[in-house]
Amino acid sequence: MEDVKILSQALSYIMEFHGKTVVIKYGGNAMKDEETREKVIRDIALLKYVGMLPVVVHGGGPAINEMLYKLDKKPEFKMGNRVTDRETIDIVEMVLGGKVNKEIVSLLNKNGTRAVGITGKDSNMIMAEKKYINIDGEKIDIGYVGQVQKIDTEIIENLLEAGIIPVIAPLGTDKDGNTYNINADYVAGEIASALKAAKLILMTDIDGIYRDINDKDTLIHEIGMEEVGKLTEDGIICGGMIPKVESSVSALKNGVEKVHILNGQKEHSILMELFTKDGIGTMIMADYREY
Numbered sequence: 001m002e003d004v005k006i007l008s009q010a011l012s013y014i015m016e017f018h019g020k021t022v023v024i025k026y027g028g029n030a031m032k033d034e035e036t037r038e039k040v041i042r043d044i045a046l047l048k049y050v051g052m053l054p055v056v057v058h059g060g061g062p063a064i065n066e067m068l069y070k071l072d073k074k075p076e077f078k079m080g081n082r083v084t085d086r087e088t089i090d091i092v093e094m095v096l097g098g099k100v101n102k103e104i105v106s107l108l109n110k111n112g113t114r115a116v117g118i119t120g121k122d123s124n125m126i127m128a129e130k131k132y133i134n135i136d137g138e139k140i141d142i143g144y145v146g147q148v149q150k151i152d153t154e155i156i157e158n159l160l161e162a163g164i165i166p167v168i169a170p171l172g173t174d175k176d177g178n179t180y181n182i183n184a185d186y187v188a189g190e191i192a193s194a195l196k197a198a199k200l201i202l203m204t205d206i207d208g209i210y211r212d213i214n215d216k217d218t219l220i221h222e223i224g225m226e227e228v229g230k231l232t233e234d235g236i237i238c239g240g241m242i243p244k245v246e247s248s249v250s251a252l253k254n255g256v257e258k259v260h261i262l263n264g265q266k267e268h269s270i271l272m273e274l275f276t277k278d279g280i281g282t283m284i285m286a287d288y289r290e291y
Contacts, residue, residue, distance in 0.1 A: 025185055045113045078135070081145055119168065125156070130180065185202060204264065257285075261284070269281065
């Protein structure tokens with residue numbers, strides 16, 4: 001009977017989101033463990049089968065690091081950004097656009113959906129520009145690391161219209177044909193904005209946003225983007241959560257209806273967040289008011 005109640009509750013959400021676009025940023029430890037990876041992919045396939053239009057944007061940092069070590073090249077980071085010289089960007093493109101991308105595509109196809117893997121370089125989908133970081137007032141060049149300049153959604157929309165799930169590696173190109181590695185959270189947010197997606201889902205390795213990261217009882221289930229900004233200013237939101245929050249706020253300002261940050265390692269976290277009343281992670285809304 002409990003299962004029936006859950007299914008009945010899910011029906012209203014399935015009806016609400018039928019035919020709606022959902023952009024999912026897939027990354028973190030949910031990609032590393034084979035069993036977890038299989039379950040996440042099955043849940044994404046289920047979204048397609050109940051009538052939603054999933055778009056997958058993936059990361060792949062651990063796989064990149066693994067390949068760099070195999071090639072006797074030590075990964076280097078500055079302020080959370082991968083320092084990416086000419087040799088490294090070639091390795092990044094090989095791993096993200098090849099190995100990781102095609103593994104996700106293969107798993108989706110195995111679970112009865114049709115998926116096609118692309119990178120932001122295909123059809124100039126993601127036009128990028130070089131990103132610099134600022135350290136003690138000094139502008140630092142970290143190589144082929146980019147930020148999104150423009151998104152052309154034509155190729156994504158064509159795939160969706162054909163009933164195909166786009167699986168996108170976060171690589172972009174500039175007018176001179178240079179390749180740039182771009183943070184997958186930002187790419188997912190920009191793509192969700194360009195598609196006017198109903199939802200943006202950002203998968204991470206913790207349950208969501210906490211008022212106190214050391215107190216698991218302080219998980220925030222619903223919050224407005226203004227309060228998120230205040231939590232960032234106060235230093236409560238920090239580290240790897242900052243790109244997710246910045247991406248979330250930008251997406252909401254550009255027409256995305258809701259953003260969900262959730263733990264990709266938890267079983268069926270996507271389904272629990274989308275199809276149950278209480279959810280399992282943090283939902284950010286543009287105009288949330290707590291009553």
